[in-house]
Amino acid sequence: TQLLEQSPQFLSIQEGENLTVYCNSSSVFSSLQWYRQEPGEGPVLLVTVVTGGEVKKLKRLTFQFGDARKDSSLHITAAQPGDTGLYLCAGGRGQGGKLIFGQGTELSVKP
């Protein structure tokens, strides 16, 4: 059973379109991270959200943490081919150290 459910699992869009990726759970997390992974590489941290309702922006990427700290979303505005990759959400609980990942969303942005 996946503790963190990501949707959609695959997304293929044209350059310039907007998209949203969701990360949902029935559990509360003290923090939630989003990572991006390119083929043959390890995941790279994009952002961490900690407070319920928090919104963070990273250029064309907007990240939101749900009020109840059980879910998060990643919105990309005007997607570009360079955004292509695997996006992963991950949740942690306190300082216990355990970090759990969702299944990932494979994004393909075509020129």
Added chain:
Amino acid sequence: DAGITQSPRHKVTETGTPVTLRCHQTENHRYMYWYRQDPGHGLRLIHYSYGVKDTDKGEVSDGYSVSRSKTEDFLLTLESATSSQTSVYFCAISESDRGYIEAFFGQGTRLTVV
């Protein structure tokens, strides 16, 4: 980039043989993790460590053991490799000085069990 080195980067082994993967860090981070990555499953936690000689199981720990005798090294051992353990293995490190975990990953080890 965080100083994390995984070795080997690629390995092909036969069913039933023992295999050890090594993760070495130069960041002096407290937490170290082993994940496996398979299509459709994202990253699944195998084992993690919260200090020297302190380890705990993750979601998919059966068939794997770990050891951490020094802060900088975290070893993952497959006692008797099976074909279902063919995967890409990632090591990660983290600190929690800000009250939450943020992981930094190695380049991965591609393991094939034939």
